[in-house]
Amino acid sequence: MKLRFGEDTERFRTDLRAWLDANRPSDDEMAADPALSSAHVPAWASAWAKRLFDAGWLLPGSPPELGGRNANTIEQMVYHEEFAAYSVPRTTNPQGVSIIAPTLLDLGSEEQKQTLALPILRGDLAACLGMSEPEAGSDLAALATRAVADGDDFVVSGRKIWTSGAHHADFCFCFVRTDASGPKKHHGISVLIIPMDTPGVSCRPLPSLASLDDTDFNEVLLDDVRVPKANLVGREGEGWSIATRSLGHERGMLWISYASALDSSIDALFAQARAEGELDPVDADELVSLYIDAQAVRCMGYQGVRKLADGKPSPEQSILKLVGSESARRLNRVGMECLGERGLDAALPAPVDRSAGAHRRDPISWAIRYLLSFSGTIAGGTSEIQRNIVAERVLGLPR
């Protein structure tokens, strides 16, 4: 059987490729002013966002006035495939562009759409996502940051953690507890827009496992922060459904970045193995098994997108996130091990891996890639949580 796309879809792909060839920022431009975190938008990234938005290539599924071209689901998949293949970041503020702006466009007030969502999409503002807390990660409903009503304001106190890019963000899309009295803890959660320069907000950037200089994570301290009630997103107490909905944006396409990174890294591993001339049989076995996993992720991804295109639910998404992120971690370990002790040399560059983080553009070693690859198995729901979801919702096993 030969799988192919229809003519219209192929035309869409050709148009996008031609546009990217003519308009993408050059590698030199990006290297001269690299993004320092996932909410840092250098001048080239801001100009790039406007070019994408104005040409309808930023959120292709949206109408033109929101940076799109009303692309259908299959075209949106092709769009993400091409971006992954071009190795050019669509944005340096992925939380802002992929999660926060689309959620504000769905549920925000007209003012929030105009003054926050559109400026994020056009690269004029950057946002961070304040969900996780020291005692509320996988169990988001346990969040304890309190927002107490006081006149026209809420007074917010608490602590967020792992907030990507908070030290460069203009505002935080922050999940807070506005009601602690109900029996069900997920009922009293709301979302507030908190400008990062509000008195009482402070950030403590945290280094990553890979390097003391790689500070994307933050601890965000909120100490009696006064936030106008007008900054509420949606209605008070609606935070739980906003969390579910906002994380659902583009979730159906997340597997593409894993599949593309796996494909290109496996090619690089095969090339590396040929150049080395000799391959341990155990490593050879691992390489072939990774190749099979990459094909499985792509086939299952296509199957899921077909269901989404037909308006059906796609339970494959949790399996894809699980297998994609775990395979990426295994691949980086194998890449390192195939080089023997040289694999531990943090200065020996490996191919660029876009899954290592949109803000990273430098070629990094297999050893550093291996350390960074753990993040994919944690961010957006850990592997254990994905396994629970697969057990309960896909296989129908009891809790």
Ligand SMILES: Cc1cc2nc3c(=O)[nH]c(=O)nc-3n(C[C@H](O)[C@H](O)[C@H](O)COP(=O)(O)OP(=O)(O)OC[C@H]3O[C@@H](n4cnc5c(N)ncnc54)[C@H](O)[C@@H]3O)c2cc1C
């Ligand atoms: C790269 C990266 C970027 C991130 N960016 C952001 C961000 O911008 N904003 C933000 O708010 N957060 C962010 N996070 C945080 C992320 O959402 C949390 O790390 C994640 O939800 C897990 O929560 P936790 O770290 O508190 O771990 P915990 O929930 O404390 O889990 C600890 C361990 O227990 C396991 N576990 C927990 N519950 C169960 C269960 N029910 N069954 C089985 N095992 C379980 C987990 O799998 C894990 O191994 C980011 C994380 C990463 C890695």
